[in-house]
Amino acid sequence: MSTPTEYPMAPALQVARWFNTDAPITLSGLRGQVVVIEAFQMLCPGCVAHGLPQAAEIADTFPVQEVAVLGLHSVFEHHDAMQPHALEAFLHEYRIPFPVAVDAPAEPGEGPIPKTMQTYELRGTPSLLVIDRAGRLRIKHFGRLSDMHVAVAISKLVSERETITGFSTVATPAVKGATCTEDGCTV
Amino acid sequence: MSTPTEYPMAPALQVARWFNTDAPITLSGLRGQVVVIEAFQMLCPGCVAHGLPQAAEIADTFPVQEVAVLGLHSVFEHHDAMQPHALEAFLHEYRIPFPVAVDAPAEPGEGPIPKTMQTYELRGTPSLLVIDRAGRLRIKHFGRLSDMHVAVAISKLVSERETITGFSTVATPAVKGATCTEDGCTV
Amino acid sequence: MSTPTEYPMAPALQVARWFNTDAPITLSGLRGQVVVIEAFQMLCPGCVAHGLPQAAEIADTFPVQEVAVLGLHSVFEHHDAMQPHALEAFLHEYRIPFPVAVDAPAEPGEGPIPKTMQTYELRGTPSLLVIDRAGRLRIKHFGRLSDMHVAVAISKLVSERETITGFSTVATPAVKGATCTEDGCTV
Amino acid sequence: MSTPTEYPMAPALQVARWFNTDAPITLSGLRGQVVVIEAFQMLCPGCVAHGLPQAAEIADTFPVQEVAVLGLHSVFEHHDAMQPHALEAFLHEYRIPFPVAVDAPAEPGEGPIPKTMQTYELRGTPSLLVIDRAGRLRIKHFGRLSDMHVAVAISKLVSERETITGFSTVATPAVKGATCTEDGCTV
Numbered sequence: 001m002s003t004p005t006e007y008p009m010a011p012a013l014q015v016a017r018w019f020n021t022d023a024p025i026t027l028s029g030l031r032g033q034v035v036v037i038e039a040f041q042m043l044c045p046g047c048v049a050h051g052l053p054q055a056a057e058i059a060d061t062f063p064v065q066e067v068a069v070l071g072l073h074s075v076f077e078h079h080d081a082m083q084p085h086a087l088e089a090f091l092h093e094y095r096i097p098f099p100v101a102v103d104a105p106a107e108p109g110e111g112p113i114p115k116t117m118q119t120y121e122l123r124g125t126p127s128l129l130v131i132d133r134a135g136r137l138r139i140k141h142f143g144r145l146s147d148m149h150v151a152v153a154i155s156k157l158v159s160e161r162e163t164i165t166g167f168s169t170v171a172t173p174a175v176k177g178a179t180c181t182e183d184g185c186t187v
Numbered sequence: 188m189s190t191p192t193e194y195p196m197a198p199a200l201q202v203a204r205w206f207n208t209d210a211p212i213t214l215s216g217l218r219g220q221v222v223v224i225e226a227f228q229m230l231c232p233g234c235v236a237h238g239l240p241q242a243a244e245i246a247d248t249f250p251v252q253e254v255a256v257l258g259l260h261s262v263f264e265h266h267d268a269m270q271p272h273a274l275e276a277f278l279h280e281y282r283i284p285f286p287v288a289v290d291a292p293a294e295p296g297e298g299p300i301p302k303t304m305q306t307y308e309l310r311g312t313p314s315l316l317v318i319d320r321a322g323r324l325r326i327k328h329f330g331r332l333s334d335m336h337v338a339v340a341i342s343k344l345v346s347e348r349e350t351i352t353g354f355s356t357v358a359t360p361a362v363k364g365a366t367c368t369e370d371g372c373t374v
Numbered sequence: 375m376s377t378p379t380e381y382p383m384a385p386a387l388q389v390a391r392w393f394n395t396d397a398p399i400t401l402s403g404l405r406g407q408v409v410v411i412e413a414f415q416m417l418c419p420g421c422v423a424h425g426l427p428q429a430a431e432i433a434d435t436f437p438v439q440e441v442a443v444l445g446l447h448s449v450f451e452h453h454d455a456m457q458p459h460a461l462e463a464f465l466h467e468y469r470i471p472f473p474v475a476v477d478a479p480a481e482p483g484e485g486p487i488p489k490t491m492q493t494y495e496l497r498g499t500p501s502l503l504v505i506d507r508a509g510r511l512r513i514k515h516f517g518r519l520s521d522m523h524v525a526v527a528i529s530k531l532v533s534e535r536e537t538i539t540g541f542s543t544v545a546t547p548a549v550k551g552a553t554c555t556e557d558g559c560t561v
Numbered sequence: 562m563s564t565p566t567e568y569p570m571a572p573a574l575q576v577a578r579w580f581n582t583d584a585p586i587t588l589s590g591l592r593g594q595v596v597v598i599e600a601f602q603m604l605c606p607g608c609v610a611h612g613l614p615q616a617a618e619i620a621d622t623f624p625v626q627e628v629a630v631l632g633l634h635s636v637f638e639h640h641d642a643m644q645p646h647a648l649e650a651f652l653h654e655y656r657i658p659f660p661v662a663v664d665a666p667a668e669p670g671e672g673p674i675p676k677t678m679q680t681y682e683l684r685g686t687p688s689l690l691v692i693d694r695a696g697r698l699r700i701k702h703f704g705r706l707s708d709m710h711v712a713v714a715i716s717k718l719v720s721e722r723e724t725i726t727g728f729s730t731v732a733t734p735a736v737k738g739a740t741c742t743e744d745g746c747t748v
Contacts, residue, residue: 078650089639155342276452529716
């Protein structure tokens with residue numbers, strides 16, 4: 001039987017700037033809500049076709065007081081093409097309704113992977129992160145999931161009170177050399 | 188706050204015969220599981236395109252000990268074209284994986300609507316019925332629902348223990364004269 | 375360079391009865407038009423999902439004086455479930471707009487494959503047959519084709535005057551034992 | 562009856578730079594082929610979802626000696642976000658297989674609409690332009706077309722020898738103020 005201490009606390013987001021919100025958002029400020037984070041790149045075909053529409057439908061399906069949906073723009077390739085001013089145009093044209101954080105760029109010499117993406121050891125984009133009411137990282141998934149599976153998983157976290165069942169995070173080590181398929185772009 | 192007594196017990200299914208099961212199934216025998224019933228007609232385009240594939244995905248997503256999925260073939264038009272031997276061929280060709288009940292035909296002089304469909308006062312096909320662990324009818328929906336909404340609704344019933352929150356059945360009176368649209372066929 | 379004699383004349387359809395037309399239709403009566411025949415079974419999932427909608431779009435795209443679209447209900451399995459009265463209900467519910475012929479049943483002792491399907495040596499359903507203005511069989515294809523490829527092929531036949539270029543029929547021997555996949559049902 | 566002189570010659574493309582080709586391409590150099598031009602913006606949702614995939618399928622369906630497919634990146638909004646270096650990343654990630662021209666920016670003081678887009682008086686993106694073997698503009702369409710209609714239209718131009726039938730260009734005046742819908746972005 002799982003106990004709360006088996007799941008790691010979700011590390012803080014490291015954010016260069018925010019869109020679609022008046023004030024910066026912190027994970028600790030969302031304690032009590034389930035938090036869904038869609039990590040994406042604006043030029044990642046799988047993010048545009050599947051990841052972001054699914055995140056928008058999550059935001060549309062669950063009450064905001066139960067589930068907070070955030071975007072995280074984690075650029076690890078073609079950095080020049082995906083600067084914040086380009087992201088702003090993208091968010092406008094694709095009518096993304098939820099707050100979006102720009103993942104803080106790596107320090108000089110650290111390579112192409114931005115800071116939050118490093119910390120969470122994401123394999124690529126799109127990646128779905130789900131954090132429970134207590135701030136623990138419960139789901140980390142790279143690539144495509146069915147709407148039904150995602151909804152079941154989030155629903156379980158919404159309905160949790162004291163006990164925790166069923167999910168585990170899968171730590172996926174980052175590797176060099178990005179490629180994109182229909183499903184997503186990997187580091 | 189809702190209490191259990193606010194929801195009606197789901198009436199027993201009235202079944203002429205079963206497919207995809209060795210023994211007849213009763214709602215009372217499924218007490219303790221959430222029960223999802225997909226009421227359909229084999230020649231209803233919306234059932235074939237949306238309703239039955241969604242029911243199959245529900246069966247694939249939820250553990251069978253938590254959620255039982257049943258089909259209910261409720262023929263209210265073109266009765267000659269949708270007899271049980273035709274349904275058997277249909278279930279084979281469309282690879283329907285879950286048990287399917289043939290709704291018992293109406294008594295002579297009662298009109299075209301079969302018995303379970305009458306009792307549940309369904310508007311047409313496809314209709315989704317969801318019954319909670321205690322045997323109460325919690326959801327009755329005619330037409331199309333998103334996978335995400337369906338999964339959230341079923342998940343809430345799965346996670347219920349003592350208390351009940353949120354859903355209500357919508358009693359929809361049956362009317363004469365069937366027509367089919369892309370979404371479904373109405374009585 | 376191809377010459378007209380390289381292509382076989384399309385054999386006459388052998389029809390038990392017609393739907394969606396006031397009078398029987400013959401291929402010889404359609405000479406001068408390109409003729410598109412969608413061979414299908416009403417309980418074949420690939421026919422319902424892809425073949426028949428594509429045939430309806432062909433009928434909607436090409437002027438009727440240039441291209442005649444016909445359905446051919448060639449039942450080679452589950453005969454009891456797909457009798458003409460059931461087909462009539464199917465054509466009504468799926469709003470099939472073009473004339474549909476019921477392929478004449480095989481003689482007793484000949485096996486399950488109906489007569490036109492035998493004559494044309496079809497592999498299964500859906501099969502697309504295209505006949506040129508001069509009555510020659512130019513395309514015979516089992517399974518799924520993209521809308522763009524189908525439109526290009528038909529367009530070439532529409533634009534032909536004296537010369538003939540490019541297509542060949544592929545004679546595909548009939549074999550015993552029917553199975554259906556997502557793409558179609560084979561004999 | 563149409564005569565060749567009724568159709569205007571397609572004006573020369575005004576191009577800042579090319580991608581996916583070793584040497585610049587001119588319409589006059591493509592005389593003898595039908596030329597399909599997909600005018601798009603990389604941040605236009607309708608271009609990404611429908612226009613560009615359709616152009617790629619045209620390139621895949623018609624022999625290159627008959628039909629040349631070109632992209633034309635006509636940016637009329639969010640110019641900073643869609644500079645050529647960003648386009649290069651986009652073309653890579655979306656695996657666009659055909660040559661793409663960057664529409665030459667307007668002169669200072671002329672407004673946001675690039676030169677070729679001005680000359681052709683396009684309403685927005687995606688727009689499909691089709692030019693016949695003799696270099697005449699035959700189709701100009703803003704928004705979405707079915708694959709079947711596009712294939713029929715192109716096929717007719719491919720099959721033309723001396724005579725011309727059926728198409729007309731629709732001159733659509735450019736207006737100020739861009740907006741994007743699911744189908745496209747208008748000027």
